[in-house]
Amino acid sequence: MATSQAAPRAFFDPWAHLPGGPALRAACEAGDIPAALSLTRALSAHDDVASALWNIAEHGLHPDQRAGYTLAVEAADDGTPLGRTLTGVRYVTVGWSIRTRQRAEHVSPAQFEQFFDWLRRAERVLFDVCAEHPGFAPAWEVRITTARGLQLGHGEARRRYDRLVALEPAVFAAQRVFLQQILPKWGGSWEEASRFVEECASVAAPGSLGPALVADHAIERWLDGERSVPSATVDRMRSAAAATVLHPEHTWTAATAVAHTNFALFFSIAKHPADAWPHFDALDRSPVEGLWNYYAARPASAYDAAQRNAAAAVARRRGRRS
Amino acid sequence: MSATVPDVVGFPGITLAESDGVPLLLAPREGNTTGGIVFRVGSAHETLATSGITHLVEHLALRDQVLSEAHLNGHTHADVTVFHVTGSASDVVAYLNDVCAALRDLPLDQLDTEKDILRSESDGRSPGFAGRLRLNRHGSRGHGLVANGERGLDRLTADEARAWSRTWFTRQNAVAWFTGDAVPDGLDLRLPEGRRMPAPEVTDVLGGTPALLTGLRDGVALDAVVPRGDAAYVASLVTREALHRELRTDADLASSVDVGYEVLDPEHARVLVVVQAVEGREDAVAGGVVDALGTLRFHVTDADLAAARALALERLAELTAASPADLLPTAAHRLVTGRRVEHHERTRARLEGMTADDVRAAVRDLWASALWYAPAPLDWAGVAAAPQWSREAVHGRTFPRIDAPDVSLVLAADGVGIVTPDGPLTVRFADCVLLETVPDGARALTGADGFRVTIEPTLFRGLTAAEVAAHVDPNVPTEVVVRLPARAPADVPAPATRSSRKGRGAASRALRSVGGTVGLVAAVWLAGLLLVGWIQQLASEVLGLDLHLGLLPLLACVWATFAVINKRHRRGER
Numbered sequence: 001m002a003t004s005q006a007a008p009r010a011f012f013d014p015w016a017h018l019p020g021g022p023a024l025r026a027a028c029e030a031g032d033i034p035a036a037l038s039l040t041r042a043l044s045a046h047d048d049v050a051s052a053l054w055n056i057a058e059h060g061l062h063p064d065q066r067a068g069y070t071l072a073v074e075a076a077d078d079g080t081p082l083g084r085t086l087t088g089v090r091y092v093t094v095g096w097s098i099r100t101r102q103r104a105e106h107v108s109p110a111q112f113e114q115f116f117d118w119l120r121r122a123e124r125v126l127f128d129v130c131a132e133h134p135g136f137a138p139a140w141e142v143r144i145t146t147a148r149g150l151q152l153g154h155g156e157a158r159r160r161y162d163r164l165v166a167l168e169p170a171v172f173a174a175q176r177v178f179l180q181q182i183l184p185k186w187g188g189s190w191e192e193a194s195r196f197v198e199e200c201a202s203v204a205a206p207g208s209l210g211p212a213l214v215a216d217h218a219i220e221r222w223l224d225g226e227r228s229v230p231s232a233t234v235d236r237m238r239s240a241a242a243a244t245v246l247h248p249e250h251t252w253t254a255a256t257a258v259a260h261t262n263f264a265l266f267f268s269i270a271k272h273p274a275d276a277w278p279h280f281d282a283l284d285r286s287p288v289e290g291l292w293n294y295y296a297a298r299p300a301s302a303y304d305a306a307q308r309n310a311a312a313a314v315a316r317r318r319g320r321r322s
Numbered sequence: 323m324s325a326t327v328p329d330v331v332g333f334p335g336i337t338l339a340e341s342d343g344v345p346l347l348l349a350p351r352e353g354n355t356t357g358g359i360v361f362r363v364g365s366a367h368e369t370l371a372t373s374g375i376t377h378l379v380e381h382l383a384l385r386d387q388v389l390s391e392a393h394l395n396g397h398t399h400a401d402v403t404v405f406h407v408t409g410s411a412s413d414v415v416a417y418l419n420d421v422c423a424a425l426r427d428l429p430l431d432q433l434d435t436e437k438d439i440l441r442s443e444s445d446g447r448s449p450g451f452a453g454r455l456r457l458n459r460h461g462s463r464g465h466g467l468v469a470n471g472e473r474g475l476d477r478l479t480a481d482e483a484r485a486w487s488r489t490w491f492t493r494q495n496a497v498a499w500f501t502g503d504a505v506p507d508g509l510d511l512r513l514p515e516g517r518r519m520p521a522p523e524v525t526d527v528l529g530g531t532p533a534l535l536t537g538l539r540d541g542v543a544l545d546a547v548v549p550r551g552d553a554a555y556v557a558s559l560v561t562r563e564a565l566h567r568e569l570r571t572d573a574d575l576a577s578s579v580d581v582g583y584e585v586l587d588p589e590h591a592r593v594l595v596v597v598q599a600v601e602g603r604e605d606a607v608a609g610g611v612v613d614a615l616g617t618l619r620f621h622v623t624d625a626d627l628a629a630a631r632a633l634a635l636e637r638l639a640e641l642t643a644a645s646p647a648d649l650l651p652t653a654a655h656r657l658v659t660g661r662r663v664e665h666h667e668r669t670r671a672r673l674e675g676m677t678a679d680d681v682r683a684a685v686r687d688l689w690a691s692a693l694w695y696a697p698a699p700l701d702w703a704g705v706a707a708a709p710q711w712s713r714e715a716v717h718g719r720t721f722p723r724i725d726a727p728d729v730s731l732v733l734a735a736d737g738v739g740i741v742t743p744d745g746p747l748t749v750r751f752a753d754c755v756l757l758e759t760v761p762d763g764a765r766a767l768t769g770a771d772g773f774r775v776t777i778e779p780t781l782f783r784g785l786t787a788a789e790v791a792a793h794v795d796p797n798v799p800t801e802v803v804v805r806l807p808a809r810a811p812a813d814v815p816a817p818a819t820r821s822s823r824k825g826r827g828a829a830s831r832a833l834r835s836v837g838g839t840v841g842l843v844a845a846v847w848l849a850g851l852l853l854v855g856w857i858q859q860l861a862s863e864v865l866g867l868d869l870h871l872g873l874l875p876l877l878a879c880v881w882a883t884f885a886v887i888n889k890r891h892r893r894g895e896r
């Protein structure tokens with residue numbers, strides 16, 4: 001199962017901003033899921049645990065060796081809540097890879113049937129984990145996604161989100177997942193989505209990521225065709241960035257990188273490249289995918305171009321000043 | 323003759339006496355006198371073909387009661403029938419004497435009037451979701467009958483009512499009570515000889531649980547049949563506490579939570595959970611109940627257990643504190659249903675000793691036997707859909723449905739069935755609990771499992787009314803046959819045509835249909851002529867051929883015309 005050849009690094013490296021990311025990646029690429037689980041167990045921030053679980057499930061092996069991956073994850077399931085949750089997450093990712101991320105009208109009934117089958121499988125595992133370990137937050141986070149996939153309704157997704165919040169008040173990954181649920185493309189509305197964004201901002205502790213959700217919202221609006229970005233939205237985004245990822249009390253997690261890349265994307269499409277620069281800069285040489293793959297068919301080149309544009313804008317501004 | 327029997331009755335201060343061979347519970351009290359008699363017969367002892375007969379006998383037994391001042395009544399429950407009265411001592415004696423006299427010799431001259439009264443009583447009374455849960459769990463038998471209505475009223479005869487009364491309303495099958503310290507003078511409880519009857523059978527046609535029915539819009543309900551006992555009783559109270567906390571205190575999901583516990587027989591009890599959603603949270607409440615119950619399988623909090631235990635003890639204390647006279651109906655009910663009655667102190671000790679482990683085990687039983695009724699599937703929680711189709715189809719002569727040829731009626735040697743692409747509906751003659759007939763030849767057979775096959779001879783190709791009657795009637799025992807009056811011709815169904823399925827009027831349908839056919843025929847001829855002209859032109863220009871088709875194109879168009887008419891207006895519809 002192990003491979004002597006290291007996989008070529010993808011442009012967007014999902015492990016780059018995760019504490020212990022290189023070791024996790026190595027364990028997964030070696031097919032050593034038990035090692036990956038024990039590295040995940042060492043993570044403390046919930047957003048890091050969530051990111052690790054989804055990464056292990058989705059980007060675990062070298063692409064050529066994925067066939068037996070589900071079996072490997074099941075074999076590594078040691079009956080602990082984390083092991084069982086990883087099995088559930090793996091089922092979700094298998095299901096979603098069958099469904100694809102296309103809009104529903106482009107997904108065939110057969111694809112949907114298989115997608116639902118995998119999600120039900122996942123949900124049965126996660127339901128039992130939540131019943132047996134009701135305080136285990138990562139399983140509740142995944143169940144927000146399964147609720148959306150299984151079309152259990154906004155109310156059910158919200159109930160699960162509320163259960164998670166009662167355990168962990170600020171999980172950015174969960175806020176992003178629930179926001180997806182209430183967007184018009186999943187049967188919600190922009191008004192509902194705006195209210196949720198406000199809610200996440202208003203209850204956030206200083207420096208935590210809640211206010212950064214406004215970037216997801218604004219990018220989704222733009223992708224939906226609302227191409228003119230009001231200056232008020234740009235101002236709001238600047239203060240959101242200042243209150244979150246740029247705030248002195250902010251603690252870096254894997255979700256920080258996602259927030260940065262989405263701020264960078266927003267300021268790029270809003271044609272404020274100089275504002276995008278601090279976010280590109282913070283990610284250094286390790287780009288993060290965020291919503292870039294929804295924005296462009298070739299997200300890597302789009303990212304590169306936007307980053308160069310942002311750097312140039314900052315250089316011009318400095319030039320003008322000097 | 324009388325003796326205090328704490329070990330039998332468990333209610334201190336109640337004396338067990340006997341009158342005309344009927345056990346009589348006595349306890350004195352001040353003021354008005356109350357008395358009654360309870361029989362171990364209820365609607366769940368009936369069959370579908372006799373359903374309503376107990377209620378009918380109860381009404382007939384009370385028909386001549388016109389006591390002015392007394393408050394009197396009768397009730398037919400699933401497992402017992404109760405007659406009771408409050409008034410002066412002589413009112414009570416007269417009432418009990420009259421009830422027993424009527425039960426000895428049922429006044430049957432007003433049978434049809436009483437049937438009409440029963441029918442109007444049940445008008446507009448819907449079995450509701452609890453009834454639907456019972457029908458799906460128990461089938462058209464025993465406790466499932468409540469959902470079918472009193473279907474037997476359409477066929478019950480005076481002889482059957484008399485026989486029912488003599489079999490079930492007997493002295494061995496009764497317990498009476500009277501608020502006095504001695505058997506009152508002049509009491510005449512003579513009743514026919516019989517035997518103590520068992521509890522109604524607890525049937526199960528689900529074939530597997532947990533199972534689910536969908537379609538409840540504004541909440542979620544579940545019905546579980548669990549081993550009877552204190553653990554199940556306390557588990558039902560813990561469930562109520564947990565649901566209340568999780569769906570009302572910690573989240574605003576439910577506007578009401580009800581959890582009931584009902585003893586069915588010495589082995590079984592039913593737990594019924596009904597949760598009403600807060601408006602706008604209908605899509606979250608089922609998930610909330612599923613998660614709460616799922617969690618109770620593993621975790622019972624000390625607070626929930628303490629609250630449940632306190633409630634159980636409080637109810638017990640109410641029983642202990644009540645005056646013996648007030649407990650007479652309860653004691654009579656326990657005695658006639660053969661429930662073990664023990665001293666309060668022993669019950670209290672057992673309730674106090676109930677542990678979280680006991681409750682968890684009982685909740686697992688509850689979960690495993692649950693039949694859910696929810697707005698949407700719960701397969702994600704491992705709850706499969708309850709059977710919507712019969713397990714097996716019958717095999718025999720097959721008649722396709724005229725307006726839906728993929729649906730067929732099957733007349734087999736051992737039963738009848740409808741076969742659809744989604745599954746079969748089958749009623750075997752041996753399991754048929756009700757056959758409804760109408761003079762025009764339609765038949766409806768209901769099986770013990772609750773499935774129903776309706777045969778409308780007009781809807782199936784090649785089927786005649788005479789054929790249906792000849793196949794079905796001789797194979798079904800006459801005592802399950804209900805002969806319904808003739809239907810208005812408009813009520814006899816006709817096969818749906820394509821446009822009638824859209825709900826248009828018959829006249830406009832015919833007009834549109836004929837108009838459409840004329841248009842189509844014209845189009846066929848036009849297209850035919852154009853095609854022939856074009857082929858001839860093509861042949862002469864490209865190939866230099868001079869085509870002589872003669873009458874062929876004309877014949878083709880005539881053939882196409884007939885084909886169109888045949889397709890649009892089938893012989894049976896013309």
